[in-house]
Amino acid sequence: MARYGMAFDLRRCIGCNACVIGCKQENSLPDGVFFTRTLSEEYGVFPAVNRVYIPTLCNHCEDAPCEKVCPSGATYTRDDGIVMVDNDKCIGCNSCAVACPYDQRSVMSKELFDDGLFGEGELTPFEEQGYGRFTPGTVTKCDFCSERVDAGLDPACVVTCPTDARIFGDLDDPHSEVSTLIRERGGRPPLPEKNTKPKVYYVT
């Protein structure tokens, strides 16, 4: 069984946020909800100023704190390592959102679905076809586009990225592109001191 993970090549990321838009389209996310974000960091003093772009998303941790704190069992890990949320079991207590060190959870508040994208109380056809997958009041997150992965495809953000800065694959396969990249370029996980064992790595 594969153990899916992702690597970000920060030399390639140009901060275009196409991945963010691709993800929103693929998952029909309401206004203000993001399963992935590309953060930027500026540092230095003029004229020696630098900016780096840092894509973020759920890290599908091996030791997921969101799964440990979930009182209803809504958050669970598949055999392939993808951390999922069962909307039918979620009670909306937000404990997972508080417990995630990476702040990668999204609260699907009822107002998001009542107001619609244009805030006029009417949903567009796009929203109507997409919002049915969510339960208002629950907390959800990136699931590595699990339906696409099950169909043998890469997540939408990976496919959308114009510079191939996102690499997805089986971390247990030493010959996979993601494993090779992490090994050869010294991939590092975010906030390793939190002991969550994330399956997302950054290479520089």
Next chain:
Amino acid sequence: MATDQPAIVGDSFALGYRFQRYWNTSMASAFFFGELGAGLFIVSMFYGVVPGMIGGLVATGILKAYFHLAHMGVPANSWRAMMRPDRAWISRGIIAIAVFVVFGVAYLLLQTGAIFDLDFDAFGGAGGTLPQTVKTIAVLAALGVLLYHGFLISHSSAISLWSTGLMPVVSIVYSLLGGAALTAVLGWSAMAGEVPDGMPSLHALALILLVGLAVVLFSLMYAALNGSPGARVSMNLLLKGPFASVFVPLVVGVGLVLPLVLLLWAPATYMTSLIVAVAVLVGYFAFRVFIFKAGVYDPIMSFAPH
């Protein structure tokens, strides 16, 4: 201007500290009433103050439950909250609350003989097996209620300010202090004498707990200011930043210094007990609210030289 220190960035697509925004005032209220109710019940039980025991059960069983349900996104699914006692502190807490309310009410009914005149005497007196068993379970469950909040908040490493072993200690000290302060007010009419007999020991208990609270709060502040960057950012928000104008006066001034001064130097009157109780509860509630407000997530990484 580019800076080398991560800032608090809110929801923007910038790297930096982000406020915890999922647990708000309703959740803080649930924590407050849950802990206070358990502490009030325990102290009132040992001083034989029935109104205090009733107040404790109402605070935990009704008020805490109300604020939790108000906070929950899917209240209809709330029964699922007790499904994971093997790993989730929320599940353990729900079970502790249920046991506390059931056995607390049972003990009250036994003490007052409210149902079919079945009081302690019907079961061998207050020291009888059944009353003692019910009492023990109620107290243990109440301890579970007031402790689980601290373990819940400290369990995850996400919010550095909260991730400390001092959180359960804060919970136990604040809840027993609130319980002692409120028992002194509610018990005034229940005890005999101008200054009720139990009042000096209650005031002494409150004084000891206030000193303990001062030590715990100072330890929390010291550990945060000298600990991880995230905890330092949070504590600076509370002590020097935008929350300082409310946190310091309410939590330290009203909630700690004022009751200490009154208990040490003011005459032991009902009014003194009332002011002490109000001051303690104001400080306690303010602590709960602002500890939630000041929680921040660490930046996931940084490439800036530090």
